[in-house]
Amino acid sequence: MPFSPVHLAELNLLLQFPSTSTQEGIKVHASSAAAETVQAAESLFEKGLISRNDGGYLTPLGCEAVELTQKLQAVLASE
Template sequence: MAFSPDHLAELNLLTLFGSSSAQEGIKVHQHSAPEDTVKAAERLHQKGLITQQDGGYLTSLGSEAVELAQKLQSILSSQ
């Protein structure tokens, strides 16, 4: 099964969160962020991965997802 454009937008947004601290959040500005990023934040919030519709902080499930996304990114980026 291929990643959909929505899934790719969600993965890209998750990789913007810092994995070193649970206190590092992000803010997706609805008026200036790309539409796919705004929608990705809304979906991640609905799925319980982030605390706010416009970013906020990672939930415990979100932290796990970021860790997995970073591992996948590392594997795909290796030579």
């Protein structure tokens, strides 16, 4: 199954979270963020990866997802 545009938006949003600290989060502003980013935040919240539907902090599952996403990005970006 290929990554859908929704999955890609979720992966890109996960990559925006700081991976070095669980005490730092992000805020997705519905008034200025792209619609797919707002939708990705809501989806990640529903899946239990982030603490709020507009960003917030990573949950333990979210931390694991960010780690895996970073690894996948590194593998795909390697030459």
